[in-house]
Amino acid sequence: MKALVAVKRVVDANVKVRVKADNTGVDLTNVKMSINPFCEIAVEEAVRLKEKGVVSEIVVVSIGEKKAEEQIRSAMALGADRGILVETSDEIGALEVAKILKGVVEQEKPELILLGKQAIDDDSNQVGQMLGALLGVGQGTFASEVKVDGGKVQVTREIDGGLQTVELSLPAIITTDLRLNEPRYAALPNIMKARKKPLEAKTPADYGVATGTKLKTVKVEAPAERKAGVQVKSVDELIDKLKNEAKVI
Amino acid sequence: MSILVLAEHDNKTLNGATLNVVAAAQKIGGDITVLVAGEAAQAVAEQAAKVAGVSKVLLADNAAYAHQLAENVASLVADIAKGGYKYVLAASTTTGKNILPRVAALLDVSQITDIIAVENANTFKRPIYAGNAIATVQSDETIIVGTVRTTAFDPVAAEGGSATVETVGEVKDAGISTFINEEIVKLDRPELAAARIVVSGGRGVGSGENYHTVLDPLADKLGAAQGASRAAVDAGFVPNDFQVGQTGKIVAPDLYVAVGISGAIQHLAGMKDSKVIVAINKDEEAPINSVADYWLVGDLNTVVPELVSKL
Numbered sequence: 001m002k003a004l005v006a007v008k009r010v011v012d013a014n015v016k017v018r019v020k021a022d023n024t025g026v027d028l029t030n031v032k033m034s035i036n037p038f039c040e041i042a043v044e045e046a047v048r049l050k051e052k053g054v055v056s057e058i059v060v061v062s063i064g065e066k067k068a069e070e071q072i073r074s075a076m077a078l079g080a081d082r083g084i085l086v087e088t089s090d091e092i093g094a095l096e097v098a099k100i101l102k103g104v105v106e107q108e109k110p111e112l113i114l115l116g117k118q119a120i121d122d123d124s125n126q127v128g129q130m131l132g133a134l135l136g137v138g139q140g141t142f143a144s145e146v147k148v149d150g151g152k153v154q155v156t157r158e159i160d161g162g163l164q165t166v167e168l169s170l171p172a173i174i175t176t177d178l179r180l181n182e183p184r185y186a187a188l189p190n191i192m193k194a195r196k197k198p199l200e201a202k203t204p205a206d207y208g209v210a211t212g213t214k215l216k217t218v219k220v221e222a223p224a225e226r227k228a229g230v231q232v233k234s235v236d237e238l239i240d241k242l243k244n245e246a247k248v249i
Numbered sequence: 250m251s252i253l254v255l256a257e258h259d260n261k262t263l264n265g266a267t268l269n270v271v272a273a274a275q276k277i278g279g280d281i282t283v284l285v286a287g288e289a290a291q292a293v294a295e296q297a298a299k300v301a302g303v304s305k306v307l308l309a310d311n312a313a314y315a316h317q318l319a320e321n322v323a324s325l326v327a328d329i330a331k332g333g334y335k336y337v338l339a340a341s342t343t344t345g346k347n348i349l350p351r352v353a354a355l356l357d358v359s360q361i362t363d364i365i366a367v368e369n370a371n372t373f374k375r376p377i378y379a380g381n382a383i384a385t386v387q388s389d390e391t392i393i394v395g396t397v398r399t400t401a402f403d404p405v406a407a408e409g410g411s412a413t414v415e416t417v418g419e420v421k422d423a424g425i426s427t428f429i430n431e432e433i434v435k436l437d438r439p440e441l442a443a444a445r446i447v448v449s450g451g452r453g454v455g456s457g458e459n460y461h462t463v464l465d466p467l468a469d470k471l472g473a474a475q476g477a478s479r480a481a482v483d484a485g486f487v488p489n490d491f492q493v494g495q496t497g498k499i500v501a502p503d504l505y506v507a508v509g510i511s512g513a514i515q516h517l518a519g520m521k522d523s524k525v526i527v528a529i530n531k532d533e534e535a536p537i538n539s540v541a542d543y544w545l546v547g548d549l550n551t552v553v554p555e556l557v558s559k560l
Contacts, residue, residue: 016514017378026382094350095359122377123495124362129319129350138320138426141347144489154429159343160442160498162490165429166318172425178479178496179489215359218372219385226521229542235555238527241543246525248446248504249471249560 001148001170003046003055004110006101007039007075009068010121019222026121026220035071038116040078041176044183045146046114047079054148055112057081061104063097065089069199076194077186083199086207093213094122096204098130103207105135110171112153117142117175128175138168144179250279250370253330255322255339255348256297260287260315263296265443266340268404271302273397274338275405276367280304283412284329286322288315294414301406309417316428317344323351324421330356330392338364341396341499342442353394361386361395379495379518399442400501400522434488441491444474446504449493449520450486451478453509453530453549457486463550464508466557476500476520478510494519509549512537529553 011017012032020027035043049055060080062068065087072083086100105113118125132139140146140155144163147154148170156165158177186194204211232238242249252274257264267283274281282305283297294308307329313321326348330337337352339345341363353360365383366374372387373395388395441447448468454460460481468475476498477491493500495518505523510516512528512535520526521540528541529549538544545552 011378013515017381019382026378093359095354095357098354118496120379120495123379124350124360125346126350126353126360126362129323129347130354130360132319133323133351133354136423136425138423139347139351141319142343157343158489159431160490161431161433162488163432164316165431166316167427167429169425179483213359214389215361216387216389217384218387220377221383221385223376223380223383223521226526226540227542229526229538229540229544231538232543232545235545235552235559238543238545238556239559242504242525242527246504246542248525 001055001111002057002059002108003049003112003114004105004108005042005046005058005060005075005080005114006127007043007060007062007071008036008119009033009062009064009071010036010119013037013120019220023219023221025217035074036116036119038118038176040183041178041180042114042116043075043078043080044181045176048181049148050079059084059108059110061086061101063088063092063100072199073194074186076197077191078184082197084202085199086202086204088204088211090211091213092211093215094124094126095130096209096211096213097127098134099209100204100207101127101131102134103209113171113173115173115175117177128173132173137171137173139173140166140168141175142177143174144177146174146180250335251333252277252279252281252336252338253334254281254283255326255337255345256283256285256293257340257342257344258285258287258290258293260290261292263293265404266342266399267297268300268407269399269402270338270340270397271300271405272402273364273367274336275302277336277370279335282307284309284326286314286325288312298412298414299408299410301409303410303412306412306414307417308414309419311420313420313422317348318426318428319347319351320423320426321421323348323355324423325419326352327355328419328421329417335392337392337394339396341398345396349394349396356392356394358390358392358394359388361388361393363398364395365398365401379514380521381514398499400499434490438468439472439474441474441476442498442500444502446471446473447476447500447502448473448506448508449476449478449510450481450508451510452480452484454481454486460486463553467506467553470557470560478516507537508553510537511535512540
């Protein structure tokens with residue numbers, strides 16, 4: 001079966017971001033960019049399913065600026081077979097992303113659609129669910145285990161009280177949680193090979209989707225700073241501070 | 250203006266998170282309806298009817314909603330919302346996050362995740378970049394769909410209201426998903442997201458056994474819930490629902506005690522709104538110290554037992 005994986009180019013998880021002085025957004029000039037960690041887990045899961053013989057082809061798609069090609073190439077270095085870049089430099093919301101992905105799915109007809117559970121920049125946690133609604137297919141969100149069996153997939157989901165397992169008819173959407181797997185490192189020969197894999201260029205208009213969003217960001221601010229704390233030298237001092245100064249115990 | 254709130258429950262008890270969402274709905278202002286979708290959930294509807302500020306409760310009682318499968322519940326919520334609601338809200342729990350974006354897409358509108366403040370009827374604040382920036386967003390959609398970060402709103406009273414309960418006969422069963430089973434971790438301690446005190450352990454505690462040997466007595470003494478960093482969960486010390494952070498639970502207790510936690514960005518995103526933060530760590534340079542009100546440098550294996558004995 002064919003698997004489609006959506007990946008997003010985001011600021012690297014280890015970067016401490018700074019809010020721009022004019023409060024229009026976060027300063028991303030000269031900041032290291034990477035593939036979103038949850039998307040990387042989605043790619044890894046697709047590759048493992050391919051290694052097990054469940055999946056025969058992995059198509060990776062990204063939506064955004066031209067530079068997102070780098071993230072598609074990294075996904076190919078991990079084992080994806082070919083890529084689609086839906087290029088746009090406009091602002092684009094989660095709903096619009098889901099609509100473009102719907103167009104891609106209708107063209108590619110994958111049985112498994114894998115996404116990360118959330119992007120670490122906007123922290124929305126929406127695209128997979130929205131895509132599920134638009135396609136009218138089932139969703140296994142926050143997956144920590146995926147088992148494909150015939151025309152069905154069993155997904156173990158991380159929920160607030162523990163774990164829940166659901167069974168979905170294929171095609172289905174899976175969004176990955178951190179514990180699903182540990183992504184591999186791309187070996188140099190694979191990185192070289194990934195350069196030669198096919199990468200198709202598309203635009204949102206190819207799927208009849210207009211960019212933009214009805215969710216306008218009015219302002220972006222730094223969060224309130226915490227007052228600097230103090231180092232205590234002993235357990236007695238700590239207890240004294242908690243009882244008499246902070247009054248929390 | 251009318252607001253539809255999706256109740257969070259286990260078919261028996263209304264989850265406290267719903268009270269925080271009703272509080273957020275009150276900040277927006279308008280008539281508040283709570284939808285209870287479940288199976289044999291009459292008791293939940295009765296509890297919801299008593300919640301202060303709620304004017305109506307809708308009960309959709311059917312096997313299709315027993316396990317809150319997003320495919321079924323979302324199409325029910327979207328259908329009800331089309332009947333004249335201006336807002337659809339749910340808690341930013343795994344259930345709310347699973348269902349609401351699906352509702353939004355069915356209504357063809359954008360969604361706002363993790364509302365932490367209501368500026369006015371269509372403008373809200375939400376954290377982005379793991380809480381390292383706060384975005385003010387304005388929704389120009391006809392129906393505003395959003396999930397509410399419960400720790401950002403004080404809950405309304407669970408008693409005092411007298412809403413009417415109406416039954417929804419409509420059944421939406423998409424037939425594309427089936428519940429198989431659930432493994433719920435049984436705890437004697439307070440629930441993590443709602444606890445007044447949280448004791449959390451990180452990689453520094455060394456092992457699952459040591460996590461319990463060292464931290465259980467402290468949590469017991471303080472009547473605290475227990476949490477963990479992602480590192481401790483990934484190392485298998487404790488189950489994943491202990492995880493506090495950007496990708497785990499967001500907590501804001503009165504007191505957060507971080508033991509053997511270095512304080513990665515992803516962890517801080519889940520606890521830095523706590524009133525008082527205490528860090529116990531052997532590393533003087535640990536990033537956690539920069540957000541801690543009090544930090545103590547020392548070996549947690551001696552410091553924590555000493556703390557327990559002196560409390």
